[in-house]
Amino acid sequence: MLVALEMDYYSEGYRTMHSNCVDLPMAGAAGFHQYENYFYYTFLYAVMMNWGEAADGDWVASRRSILNKLGLTLKVTEVLDAAGLLYAIRMNIDQQCPVVMIANYNDLFFLSQYRTVVDDHAVLITEYDSARRLIVIRENQLNKEVTLNVMKGEPFFKLQLTEELIADIWNKSNASFKEIRNYCYNKLFSVAKIGEPEVHSYLELVEDFVESNKNRSSHLIEAVERFNDNVSLMEGLNDANAIAVEFETMRRSYHGSAIIMFDIFEKALPWLSSHEEWGQIFGGFRDRYIKFRYHLISSFHADTLRRKLLPPDRIFQLTVEISQLDTELFSLLRKLLTHHHKERESHNAAQAWTNYAACAEVSADSEYSLDPETVCQASQAVNGRWENWVMDSWHSDTARPVHWLLLDLLKQRDILRVVIRHSPAPGYITMDYELQGSNDTEQWEQIAAVRNNESVLTVHEADGCSFRYIRLYITYPAQNDFQARIYELEVWGLPDITQASKI
Amino acid sequence: MDDREQEIRKLLAQLPGGPPRLKNAGMDADLRSYGMDSLLFIHFAVVLEEHFSIEVSPEFLDIDKLYSLQKWREYIDSQDLVC
Numbered sequence: 001m002l003v004a005l006e007m008d009y010y011s012e013g014y015r016t017m018h019s020n021c022v023d024l025p026m027a028g029a030a031g032f033h034q035y036e037n038y039f040y041y042t043f044l045y046a047v048m049m050n051w052g053e054a055a056d057g058d059w060v061a062s063r064r065s066i067l068n069k070l071g072l073t074l075k076v077t078e079v080l081d082a083a084g085l086l087y088a089i090r091m092n093i094d095q096q097c098p099v100v101m102i103a104n105y106n107d108l109f110f111l112s113q114y115r116t117v118v119d120d121h122a123v124l125i126t127e128y129d130s131a132r133r134l135i136v137i138r139e140n141q142l143n144k145e146v147t148l149n150v151m152k153g154e155p156f157f158k159l160q161l162t163e164e165l166i167a168d169i170w171n172k173s174n175a176s177f178k179e180i181r182n183y184c185y186n187k188l189f190s191v192a193k194i195g196e197p198e199v200h201s202y203l204e205l206v207e208d209f210v211e212s213n214k215n216r217s218s219h220l221i222e223a224v225e226r227f228n229d230n231v232s233l234m235e236g237l238n239d240a241n242a243i244a245v246e247f248e249t250m251r252r253s254y255h256g257s258a259i260i261m262f263d264i265f266e267k268a269l270p271w272l273s274s275h276e277e278w279g280q281i282f283g284g285f286r287d288r289y290i291k292f293r294y295h296l297i298s299s300f301h302a303d304t305l306r307r308k309l310l311p312p313d314r315i316f317q318l319t320v321e322i323s324q325l326d327t328e329l330f331s332l333l334r335k336l337l338t339h340h341h342k343e344r345e346s347h348n349a350a351q352a353w354t355n356y357a358a359c360a361e362v363s364a365d366s367e368y369s370l371d372p373e374t375v376c377q378a379s380q381a382v383n384g385r386w387e388n389w390v391m392d393s394w395h396s397d398t399a400r401p402v403h404w405l406l407l408d409l410l411k412q413r414d415i416l417r418v419v420i421r422h423s424p425a426p427g428y429i430t431m432d433y434e435l436q437g438s439n440d441t442e443q444w445e446q447i448a449a450v451r452n453n454e455s456v457l458t459v460h461e462a463d464g465c466s467f468r469y470i471r472l473y474i475t476y477p478a479q480n481d482f483q484a485r486i487y488e489l490e491v492w493g494l495p496d497i498t499q500a501s502k503i
Numbered sequence: 504m505d506d507r508e509q510e511i512r513k514l515l516a517q518l519p520g521g522p523p524r525l526k527n528a529g530m531d532a533d534l535r536s537y538g539m540d541s542l543l544f545i546h547f548a549v550v551l552e553e554h555f556s557i558e559v560s561p562e563f564l565d566i567d568k569l570y571s572l573q574k575w576r577e578y579i580d581s582q583d584l585v586c
Binding site: 244251 | 519520540541542543545549552558559561562564565
């Protein structure tokens with residue numbers, strides 16, 4: 001019987017160079033429970049690398065602190081032998097918990113590039129077939145040569161292995177973990193749901209990040225301050241590849257993580273890509289921030305190979321630059337979040353506005369007739385359409401230059417904005433007019449007065465004035481003739497607020 | 504192929520940890536598509552520094568800038584002028 005946990009491949013996710021080969025499968029396991037969890041996890045891990053509080057080196061506790069925010073936990077199952085391993089895999093998958101099995105790279109026979117690497121790797125397990133004695137793992141390094149060219153992330157492709165092969169990998173890796181990685185000796189991990197998430201959106205994630213870390217000092221500063229000590233320590237590492245491994249970790253922790261963080265900022269504020277001003281400010285800062293870290297780590301790597309120590313004033317200068325960039329980061333994020341909320345409030349308010357003209361009774365000084373059955377009636381100026389001049393606009397007659405269009409809003413309304421859609425044809429746009437308000441049709445107050453208009457759409461803020469009647473009084477209807485042409489007259493206000501304020 | 508070009512190619516071919524296909528890269532080829540990553544790039548930079556008695560400035564420790572042997576050749580030549 002096949003039991004499979006359906007999860008996304010995350011081809012739009014991240015690469016090992018941005019995070020690491022244990023926490024990306026962990027993010028994938030979290031993503032089984034909810035798609036966005038993959039991105040939330042990778043972001044929270046990136047933040048932990050840069051600003052997080054040390055969990056006293058407790059690997060399980062630090063991962064749980066991330067997963068708990070997503071309403072998840074890292075479950076640890078004790079495993080003593082191959083039979084116990086296979087039982088634990090099946091049990092966890094049956095309980096809807098994707099399995100994360102830690103293994104040594106050089107015990108993972110299925111990829112040639114793994115054979116020479118001595119380090120740990122997480123194998124994500126999501127399916128088993130008890131009848132055929134098969135286990136399906138998700139491996140994000142499969143077909144990497146192809147995926148790197150066509151996909152943003154390293155997708156979790158499926159790989160089917162026999163139970164014997166899985167047991168063999170675990171047996172070999174586990175034996176070595178007794179000495180070097182006790183946290184995963186005789187253990188199998190899985191990601192389980194335990195409650196409701198604290199994080200519900202990218203926006204919440206970023207807001208929480210700003211609030212929690214704005215006054216914290218980045219771990220990159222500590223790394224810079226320790227640089228000379230590390231160069232001395234690496235004196236013993238004559239193998240350039242061993243030094244490279246150290247800097248690969250540093251590059252992932254501080255450069256790859258920054259790429260993830262900025263990607264999540266953009267997910268939280270999706271309007272950035274289309275906002276000319278903020279988009280440029282954000283993009284420019286993102287490139288500067290990420291490039292600074294790239295060059296810093298490259299220089300450190302080169303200086304380590306050169307056996308070159310940093311003078312104290314250079315170390316101080318670098319720590320100041322890192323602090324300044326982080327201060328700029330939090331300041332920029334606060335401004336962007338403020339802008340976001342302001343725009344959203346304004347948008348929500350606009351959504352709640354109502355067009356009183358849609359229900360108004362309309363009259364005019366005259367109406368133009370193409371023929372007895374086709375009249376450009378005054379009511380067509382409030383029909384909500386402006387595509388067809390015969391059907392959707394009011395046209396006056398052409399006998400004289402002064403014309404008016406009158407709206408009876410049926411009762412006194414608090415008016416915030418009036419919008420007029422004029423003729424789209426050059427030479428026929430309303431030139432001079434007054435927008436007036438009244439409560440008795442005798443005494444008229446001016447809302448706006450326009451001369452030499454050239455716009456096909458004019459917007460007049462009415463600032464909450466209160467009228468039952470709105471009149472568009474036209475004194476110069478068009479450059480080319482005496483005919484007034486109004487395609488739509490909209491009168492906007494907030495009915496709920498008005499009623500509430502009147503109570 | 505002049506002496507300097509030969510030397511650069513030889514140093515690349517001898518670079519420990521580099522994928523075997525790297526030695527097949529032509530002067531204008533993008534080394535990234537021959538398996539050079541940012542870590543190997545730094546190692547290559549330091550090997551070239553030692554051989555040609557130069558020091559690559561921090562802003563050029565960037566695989567996006569010195570991504571081919573030709574780019575390296577031009578950079579090393581420009582350091583001669585500086586000296």
